[in-house]
Amino acid sequence: MSTAARSDNALFGMWAFLATEVLFFGPLFFGYVHARLAQPDAFVSGSHHMHIVLGTLNTAILMTSSLTMALAVGAARKGGPPGRWLGLTALFGLVFLGIKAAEWVMEFGEAAGAAGGEARFYFLYYAMTGLHAVHLVIGLGVVAWLWRHAKRFDAAYHTPVEAGGLYWHFVDVVWLFLYPMFYLLERYSA
Amino acid sequence: MSYLSEGYSLRSWLTTHDHKRIGVLYMVAITAFFFLGGAAAALMRLELATPAGDVVSAETYNKLFTIHGVIMVWFFLIPSIPSVLGNFLVPLMIGARDMAFPRLNLASWYIYVLGGLFTVAALVAGGVDTGWTFYTPYSTTFSDTNVILVIVGVFVTGFSSILTGLNIVVTVHKLRAPGLTWFRLPLFVWANYATSLILLLATPVLAMTLALVALERLFHIGIFDPALGGDPLLFQHLFWFYSHPAVYIMVLPAMGVASEIIPCFARRPVFGYRFMAYAILGIASLGFLVWGHHMFVSGQSMYAGIVFSMLSFLVAIPSAIKVFNWTATLYKGSIVFGAPMLYALGFVGLFTIGGLTGLFLASLALDVHLTDTYFVIAHFHYIMVGGSVMAYLGGIHFWWPKICGRMYPEMLGRIAALTIFFGFNLTFFPQYLLGWLGMPRRYHEYPPEFQLLNLFSSAGAAVLAVGYFLPLAYLGWSLFFGKTASSNPWQATGLEWQTASPPPQHNFEQEPSVERGPYQYSVRSNEYGSQVR
Amino acid sequence: MTYVLTWLALMALLALTFGSSYLPMGAWNSVANMAISCAKALLIAVFFMHLRQAGALLRLAACIGLLWLALLFGLSWTDFGTRTSSPAPWSSR
């Protein structure tokens, strides 16, 4: 099989896998919509406990990591070594996780004491951001692996960078939806 | 050198990347699970021979039907045809050297086995009693059995399904031999392709839904608990979003098998090839729109019931088309009744009954009376056991010479097929009557007036057990003592028959170049048009 | 260059969604937030994930997961959407 054909297979495989991932997150989004429609007030008051500055900062960091990932793929396509950009991507990912972990710790007290609808808000918050973080950790593993083997990639062969990039961007996209769902509810009334 | 003689050590099997060997690994594993699940069913039928709960306790009975369902659905039926025959045959039928992702293929077998170990561990630790449907809030709050362990098992196995589906989808899209256009694909490949789409799009929903059940059980907070404002019906929607399409995961590949066997043994082209292919895609996609028909009495809105009922009738159309086309394929054929053909005809007959009784359950007012009774049990066993298991066994016989290079004993094969057909009907037909008369499912004891029909059913189960042990015995025997098979003992047209039996490691000595569509059989003589020259 | 422009657009949209959440628009806040999230996702898919250059097959694969998610939401809402707010005219007088 030619390298080009193999690359084609891998990218199609990754896109198909991402379709699966969308549906993997599906029940959580579904549960969120159902719960929020049932108890809108609890979700608003839960959201007001979120650290909006940290959340917004994290969103910016993750989007920037997507940029560096895209630049890594771009570099690989042109034959330049993607190592530098991959390293930056991993760095941004780590910072995101660090901030996220700090938030989890800060919110834990509130969450443990919450009752009724707010308890459900926190349940979904921890479940969804937790699952997202698990994906991000896997993404970090992939990026670290790519970084270690960065020298192997050139203009002719860089499929792993492309496929890993697709996964990284997907994880970013999931966060773009989580951010307004948990941080931005009726901020004007806070 | 055949793929079987590439290495004889256990290690050579457990580290193989060869799709054919992985198919065989799956066959071994699912056979073990089939007999485990069957043993649970045998105990249940023994208990139900009398109205009183005398053989096992109520707790044990509840665990038996749960483990029967969990094992048969996730560890036998879903991987049966796609992971065994699909794995073995799809690359051969499309003229590829292997799957698109061979290492992933092996990984999915290990993931399957890991999931199986969790489930068996739950069994050993005392079992689980929620039913395979895991309905909340019983599973989240009230059951005190090993729910989480089984959920982990099913969750893990789900990833095996997803990876197999991914592999088949990419393989069919990308690795077809030159000249093999979409409408030259054998229907078995179409069926496995459509099945794989369902595996990809439905399985993740089940995985996450079960994970949410486990979390709710652990933390006593969740989205299903009504005490906090949740809704148990939310679980049912999510569960059936997967579990109804899962029925098509089980039966579409079976349709694919029948579509290979019937033209071959009738020695004529399949009737209406294009309609058959469209029907497969139609079933796969419409199958996603009907899950709410499991919930007509669940308290879902009446309007939802009406919408889902109408959509359910629509999905019956492509199924009906397939039955008509198989029947028409017999017309003006030259039919040989080999064992695979007997299984395939049995499949068509039983699937027809199962499908037609599905219309009763899709009808709103009838479903109110019939749902959650033995009518439903009979209906889905006609589809899944009468349909899928018959077809799986037919496929195993049909491709046995290709898989191991030996012929099975023909006469025993026919006797087993007839035994299974008879035993199956004796077991499950009485259950339709029981259901209509109002015997609820999952009952450990029942009113005495139902005993006669239950006795028929239990007697049938004994016959069925004999029928299932027969192939195990003679196929095992034939591995060592069977007649050596030629490369194309059935004079079939597919690509898989154009290479040695058993095939070499990379399937074909040289890449085949496909010149025509499948099923170019001819009744006039033994002339037939193979897909390659 | 496309990448950097995309990133700038993403940042602008982030500022927009952040700012708009302080304007009292009732239910429209959520609509705006989701619309902006979709726009951002589209930017990432089209430019960072190179769907712009991709063939039909990849585009289809990218859409099918979302389509199926829409099926899950849409058909379930025939139940949740009609349960209490529009009871059958006869189910209670």
Added chain:
Amino acid sequence: MAQPAVSGTAQWLLAAASDIAARVDVLFFSLLALTGAVAIAIFVLMIVFSVRYRAGSRVDRSNPPTNVRWLELGWTFTPLAIFLGIFVWAAVVYARFYTPAPDAMAIFIVGKQWMWKAEHANGRREIDELHLPAGQPVRLILSTEDVIHSFFVPAFRIKQDAVPGRYTSISFTPTREGEYWLHCAEYCGTDHARMGGRVVVMAPAAFAQWLERGNSNPSLAARGFELFRRNGCSGCHAAGSSVHAPDLAGVYGRVVHLADGRSVVADEGYLRDSILLPKRDVVAGYQPIMPSFQGQLDEGELAALISFLKENK
């Protein structure tokens, strides 16, 4: 099972003891005739073809057809038309289950692992039995104290799940006197198979006698009125109260306009939610100040309160 053999259920033909049972049976046997005819047609064709075209038989095999467009379109669209007909028929019958007659007698049924409790309007309670008058339209309002159960009376052809946290209901008219099986049809744990009993359909006069005999309980509505005062509901909801709360006189069955613009009919389910989850459906023009009574009222007390509200015209 511990229950005595129930009369009125012949072994081979299930008794039809409700108005809907007759309609369901007509549909069932019509569909049985139709599908039976189709199945027999297919099997006869398969057997005839199998025999006639067995290998070696001397018959005309020239030009076996592989594509007959009119035939394929025919057997696509003919079933479609028939299926849609059946769908409509079944849906029309189904709607009757949820269309109570105006004078339907409401009975609260509560499922609990592993028994059925019923409470009549006058306060008469029974366990694992349900007495009904023949000819009187009935509306069962189902709830459960633990898991999902399903109220199944084969002779009536009715089945309805009882779902935790809400009410479901089903309506019918018992027509034939006799005793019939009552089962739980949704798996609910260890003694699921033993959860059930009998339904007794009596002549109206005998039923009236039965209803009064040995009943020392106050009526549901009277008990509800007592609860209405004891739990402080009357403090806010009474006319002339200083707290701004909706007047509940005649609320049952009215269309209520909600703060978020929706409007709903105040049925049992709405009243239940308003007591347990008062912040969910706030009435337009009122503040969400009512506390939740979740965990303070059991299913029986809820039923009593709602019965009071229904009678409080």
